[in-house]
Amino acid sequence: MKGVKKIEELIKKANVLIEALPYFKDFFGKTFVIKYGGSIMANAELKKKLIEDITLLKYVGINPVIVHGGGPAINQTLARLNIKANFIDGLRVTDQETMEIVEMVLSAKINKEIVASINQMEARAVGISGKDGNLIKARLKKYDDPAKDLGLVGEVKEINPELIKKLIADDYIPVIAPVGVNETGDSVNINADDVAGQIAAALAAEKLIYLTDVNGILADPADKSSRVSQLNFQEIKQLIENGKIVGGMLPKVEGCIRAVSNGVARTHILNGLISHPILLEIFTDQGIGTMIVQE
Amino acid sequence: MKGVKKIEELIKKANVLIEALPYFKDFFGKTFVIKYGGSIMANAELKKKLIEDITLLKYVGINPVIVHGGGPAINQTLARLNIKANFIDGLRVTDQETMEIVEMVLSAKINKEIVASINQMEARAVGISGKDGNLIKARLKKYDDPAKDLGLVGEVKEINPELIKKLIADDYIPVIAPVGVNETGDSVNINADDVAGQIAAALAAEKLIYLTDVNGILADPADKSSRVSQLNFQEIKQLIENGKIVGGMLPKVEGCIRAVSNGVARTHILNGLISHPILLEIFTDQGIGTMIVQE
């Protein structure tokens, strides 16, 4: 009797695999750019499940490209060194010493930890930053008012995706630290969400996925249950004007808009604090976050 | 509340995918030779699930190679034509007219139906017989006693796997009708189980799987619950001597022995009348049939 039950249990599992088959077919050989940040990294269990998702993508023929952030770890290290933060218009003024810390945390501490986690799963990851192969050329942000000096804060000038393409062709999973390099070869502090959007655009990726700590875009930020499952450019514009999309969500929707405008088929903003958020989004029809579309 | 429940349901499914990940890893890029016959074909629902299994293998990076039989359909067509069967030592005497029917049923009716079913699933199959590219060179079986003339009954002389390898390299799923060709270019009636074992050996496949209508090899053929999960060559020899392995099971165990002896990593005899038998066998540690090993 027990054997029979076990077989039935197995058949149920087989049925789940078969349910996923149409998605495997749709995404075979496609590239997904996945951005995630500090809130997920803080939870070992969630991190592990996310790495499992990424590894599974690779094994079913999808090419994941990871872009990571690192806010909390950077703040922690700066605090440990008693480096104080100055802000101009909400942007952290980044002097030479701060930039060094930012780069060390992003390009080494966080980047290599993700790489090692993926390699532990028997996939093969390579961690790079925007300096490697001149991947992310950046320029400094300048105010007209010379008193407002943001230091080494900058923005993406050009993505040079050749290295990513070669790593994908050689079956590695690229893991990208969002540090840019300017014309003099110096490091530039850039927004990781922007990097993800630009890289998805440069790769003409199939999907761009932002993992955040909310369930997607909320019609009313105060009401967690007000998630909107799909938004077009016009609707986003209104939500921004109405102050419903603010703060850290802004560069994400901008990244989605840039990506969609450059041929990325689908862009998603998801809650990364759920178990296996990528599988949930990809291998179900409903989706679990907000999808941005042109119209 | 309902949404939450739905998410939990989805997470359970994601967990099933993740459970399968270690098997995806182990079998990535490997070749599986799968033999199945008439009893499965008789059931449209089972056929469909089997084709799903085969398609899934392809999409998770495994190369399935299908060898099919066709006993019941052959018998039906022979009956329809009032062609009577003669047997010598249990082997059907195959005259020219019978051979023509055998070939038409195997190489067209059954073969192309499987091909079309796989193509319907958006994988890409190509059906071939042992004549194509001289895949299966055969010789006639001859008794010393000239009165015992089996006609066009023969056995595999040589497998020429180049065409299969090219089809796999071009991402097609080869579907093979077990019709041999002799030195004069004529069709030869050969045992499909033998063909499967020889092809697995010639390809140095990772797995050879026989789908039958029993749960594997039974220690006591009369007791369906007496399945043995693993047998080595020595144990098989004894079961044969003791008359526990007989009839249609004999060429299967011989195919397994040949395959294992030629470097095939694992050989299985399974019940194909269960839903998704291949997924059940492959993506679980326990397995559901009998595995043949050297020692």
Added chain:
Amino acid sequence: MKGVKKIEELIKKANVLIEALPYFKDFFGKTFVIKYGGSIMANAELKKKLIEDITLLKYVGINPVIVHGGGPAINQTLARLNIKANFIDGLRVTDQETMEIVEMVLSAKINKEIVASINQMEARAVGISGKDGNLIKARLKKYDDPAKDLGLVGEVKEINPELIKKLIADDYIPVIAPVGVNETGDSVNINADDVAGQIAAALAAEKLIYLTDVNGILADPADKSSRVSQLNFQEIKQLIENGKIVGGMLPKVEGCIRAVSNGVARTHILNGLISHPILLEIFTDQGIGTMIVQE
């Protein structure tokens, strides 16, 4: 003296090879689609010579692609099974049972015999049908009048020539059974002449050759000596209107027109009942049948 005579004999033969050299040059690396049917197959000697021609093409750097019919053998098998034929407007109504016979005769009996004959000549053939690799997608023919149900009679909807191209690239000679597949994966009875024309067009072949049982197109069908060596589209149109081109010749001239319109350089309708008809047509300036040109 005798030796001298022998040498002179050999020199004459060498001169024949040298005469063929300009044609070898012209056709090197080109693709020829050759369609032939039942009347040639009925004659073992002619069949053998035709296979020799095809093999020779392959060895002098030309890529032959064979499309075969099978009318007489189909009729024979249907008769053997006492399946009666119904016709609507000259088209055989094809029910499920008839289609099964058609497919078995075309995709197995005839197809594999041609394959084996070529392989006997040490060239390497692979037999496929329109189901393999979804080569010939077909749709059913429908009359507005629901009483006129042709069953599984259809027409080519789309040729997917990738499998043929791969087989050619791998140095195989593709032998194609004209069985189409519809959207539900079922077999469809289609006209072999049409298939040949469509495949020649899809491959942008150098030549399309129809082997028939007459000397080409006759200005006066009653007068066998009235062969026209070349016809343009306009002239064909008139011959059809005047009832000079009728019956089985119609799909052949339509195939030629379609092929020429899609970039096939030369299309020929020849008498296949002559020894070595292909060599005669190809390796002489005069040609032996009718060539169809645009204008």
Added chain:
Amino acid sequence: MKGVKKIEELIKKANVLIEALPYFKDFFGKTFVIKYGGSIMANAELKKKLIEDITLLKYVGINPVIVHGGGPAINQTLARLNIKANFIDGLRVTDQETMEIVEMVLSAKINKEIVASINQMEARAVGISGKDGNLIKARLKKYDDPAKDLGLVGEVKEINPELIKKLIADDYIPVIAPVGVNETGDSVNINADDVAGQIAAALAAEKLIYLTDVNGILADPADKSSRVSQLNFQEIKQLIENGKIVGGMLPKVEGCIRAVSNGVARTHILNGLISHPILLEIFTDQGIGTMIVQE
């Protein structure tokens, strides 16, 4: 008059290029592993000249692979954080926090600076650590005495050079941070000189070059002019026994011995504080440091 003088000056320069031609020929397509550490990095002018040397190698068809150290920068950062050093038998005890600093300095600060410097020269570098692509698998060093716990200090267990080979094949200059990864995916502190020797061996490099702050191996460490231009294994053994080779020079000679024993053609220990040390060593017959040979 002046023009003539200028031409003569130019001809002298052309002669220098021609003098280098035999070396270009000898080393065309070969791989050089170059290790350098903190003393060179401290001097901007020397760093620049070294990067020029590396870039020149690439442009004359040689494949440089860089392994760097980072002692002084690590010490500086640890001091900045008030992390105190404990030593056991001369090895720095590396706890979790220290390892984090070591990794951040090596894999980000130093590694990416070298990468950016090379890219500034219009060559294309990619910075990786031993974690990327599981390049450097390491194991912890353990004393029998449990009281002597070195923490995360380890040694190279296995070099997996595939990623380096792919980067070279794609025309990138690999820059390697000597951080190992153990079986649990954690970072391990390993000796950079050892890493360089092991990588040279794994790549079967043509040359392994250690850039130090002395003129090579000194027969008498107290006498800077006592450089020995060539030493064999036996002579090295004696110098070690006599206490003439000590401290940081020990892992370098061990690296050379390992490399030579594994097929590296030439190994050198040079003074990196001279201008263009690599060009001086490579493109002259005399060489400027100490070369280690088997016998």
Added chain:
Amino acid sequence: MKGVKKIEELIKKANVLIEALPYFKDFFGKTFVIKYGGSIMANAELKKKLIEDITLLKYVGINPVIVHGGGPAINQTLARLNIKANFIDGLRVTDQETMEIVEMVLSAKINKEIVASINQMEARAVGISGKDGNLIKARLKKYDDPAKDLGLVGEVKEINPELIKKLIADDYIPVIAPVGVNETGDSVNINADDVAGQIAAALAAEKLIYLTDVNGILADPADKSSRVSQLNFQEIKQLIENGKIVGGMLPKVEGCIRAVSNGVARTHILNGLISHPILLEIFTDQGIGTMIVQE
């Protein structure tokens, strides 16, 4: 009536092509080294037919490699310049001026004429000498007696067949002038028959064919009808000892022996003064000259 006769004539020609088919099969993709010299070149009609043979080989998938001599044209040019010949032991003493003439006649006059003739046939030839790509490294022949100075007469030291292989791979017909190059880069006068044998050996050619002005090796040189159709090494040794193989035939049999000993399948000595000698030899079973075999 006439048309019928014409068809019969055409069918006879087709039969000749089909007769050649087994030879096409045997030699497909194989390399033939063909040496011919001055006696053929003197006859425009024979030259043309030979070039046709070579072109035909290329078009039926055989790779011809031509080595030519040039005795008569060299003598003519030397006479035109009043350069007198000195001989030591039957070898022409080759001073600097004579060598210049030899090289100019071989590497330009004769070589480029053959090249242009082949190109006129729409095949693609490239003429090279032993200097190109260091194809034929040679050393001078030296007598112990210093008075016997042969000047620039030498022998093959090493064949470097890479350039020939690349030209074949790029579908060119290599035409080789037998001028060697010594260690100082100077031209060396070498025997063309020897060059042909060595090149056949270095290429592991299928066939080596010497075209001469006799019908092969004669058992009795005085009796033109005494041709021997096959000889083994032992028989050749005896014919040499008995003075039956002498003069210019010696380096040819030595070339055959060297070629056979190094894996060349068949070597032939033929009369090149017959029409289409290569086709006659290759595409008939009997052959027309003498074949040299090991035993």
Added chain:
Amino acid sequence: MKGVKKIEELIKKANVLIEALPYFKDFFGKTFVIKYGGSIMANAELKKKLIEDITLLKYVGINPVIVHGGGPAINQTLARLNIKANFIDGLRVTDQETMEIVEMVLSAKINKEIVASINQMEARAVGISGKDGNLIKARLKKYDDPAKDLGLVGEVKEINPELIKKLIADDYIPVIAPVGVNETGDSVNINADDVAGQIAAALAAEKLIYLTDVNGILADPADKSSRVSQLNFQEIKQLIENGKIVGGMLPKVEGCIRAVSNGVARTHILNGLISHPILLEIFTDQGIGTMIVQE
């Protein structure tokens, strides 16, 4: 002390290499067509230095293509044979015998000597003429006045650069004798400067360099110090009209104009009688001759 001085000497040499690095970068993978003629060949020392330059180019990743002339050597050989020259409008009437000498000197004597010199430097050269691979198709020059018969004097009709491209791809240095071939396969006497310009255009080379015996184009031919370092098409036109560019300089400037008009980046006319003229021109900013630009 001496050692120190030596090191300083070495560092100076290293600096020269580093000075050349920007040029290495600019020209990496580019093609240079270099034409030189008899005046350089007359001087063994200059020849050697030029070959060194060419070899160096190859080793620093530049693809040199050599076109040579041969005037003096041709004249010498014609004189040796007492063949008198006739001129019409300054063009040497080329009868059959003269053409044979021209071809022998160009395609053998000069061409193979250059080839051997390069091979002596361990680069790999292959010498070809316009006949090989139908590289230079030519047509005869015809005057309307039939009395003015130039014989085999012709001009370039078409360059077929495929053979050059294949030799470059296989890492050979092509050395080209300027002999054309007409439609009947006969040799045609063409201007070497014109050939060089046309080949540079057909290859879309980076540079075309004419090595002459003057310092470039002189504003006043009588004043050797009046070299103009750069001229545009308009200025050249005026200099021609003013009779300042005459004689052998004319086809060179025409070659430059043709090359520039067809996409060649830079064209130079240099004095080849200076040591290492190519290195001097390429690896300095000033240049040493005259550069022709569009405007």
